[in-house]
Amino acid sequence: MKAAVVVFPGSNCDRDCKVAIERSTGAHVDMVWHGDSALPQGVDLVVLPGGFSYGDYLRCGAMAALSPVMSDVKAAAERGVAVVGICNGFQILCEAGLLPGALLRNQRLKYVCKSVDLAVVNAQTRFTAGYAGRREVRMTVGNGEGNFFADEATLDRLEGEGQVAFRYLDNPNGSARDIAGVVNARGNVLGLMPHPDRAFEAELGSADGALLFQSALASA
Numbered sequence: 001m002k003a004a005v006v007v008f009p010g011s012n013c014d015r016d017c018k019v020a021i022e023r024s025t026g027a028h029v030d031m032v033w034h035g036d037s038a039l040p041q042g043v044d045l046v047v048l049p050g051g052f053s054y055g056d057y058l059r060c061g062a063m064a065a066l067s068p069v070m071s072d073v074k075a076a077a078e079r080g081v082a083v084v085g086i087c088n089g090f091q092i093l094c095e096a097g098l099l100p101g102a103l104l105r106n107q108r109l110k111y112v113c114k115s116v117d118l119a120v121v122n123a124q125t126r127f128t129a130g131y132a133g134r135r136e137v138r139m140t141v142g143n144g145e146g147n148f149f150a151d152e153a154t155l156d157r158l159e160g161e162g163q164v165a166f167r168y169l170d171n172p173n174g175s176a177r178d179i180a181g182v183v184n185a186r187g188n189v190l191g192l193m194p195h196p197d198r199a200f201e202a203e204l205g206s207a208d209g210a211l212l213f214q215s216a217l218a219s220a
Contacts, residue, residue, distance in 0.1 A: 004039050005047045045217055074098065085190070101148055111143070112146070119136055129219065140195050141173070143173065164181075
């Protein structure tokens with residue numbers, strides 16, 4: 001199995017993702033600079049990590065969405081390769097049009113960093129299948145603009161078509177309908193604000209994030 005973690009100027013969870021994937025799955029992980037024109041050949045999983053790409057100037061993820069490598073990330077997604085965007089990576093996926101909705105300033109206009117409990121809304125996706133019958137998991141959040149927003153018609157579609165993957169049990173940022181993570185219609189692109197890369201071993205307080213990476217690569 002091969003994974004790629006894209007590094008943008010301002011990424012700060014890229015190495016966390018690399019270590020989490022390696023320890024959780026044993027996969028080989030390449031670090032890919034945002035200015036590269038292509039991903040490694042034969043990659044099974046692409047991860048856009050958390051951080052503050054371009055210092056969150058203009059709009060979170062807006063500049064990173066135009067990075068050269070994103071053309072190949074989009075092409076990989078179109079081929080069915082699994083793509084995960086975590087925190088800032090989720091913002092980038094929305095800005096790039098790979099996922100619906102947008103991430104706005106947190107409801108109370110404060111940066112939120114803490115452990116959160118999540119409901120596994122759809123355990124049938126390629127990213128959540130490893131949770132099997134588990135209904136709740138724990139990860140952490142660390143964001144100032146993690147407030148998921150979409151119009152009512154889009155929210156109804158996401159709910160009705162099983163595209164909501166995770167939901168907050170105690171919403172920390174005001175996200176519409178408590179949504180913490182969504183997949184695209186095809187089911188191979190996931191965006192989530194909580195960090196599985198900060199919850200992949202018991203010593204971190206939770207190992208629940210490891211199952212997400214394992215699920216993504218097991219489906220390749």
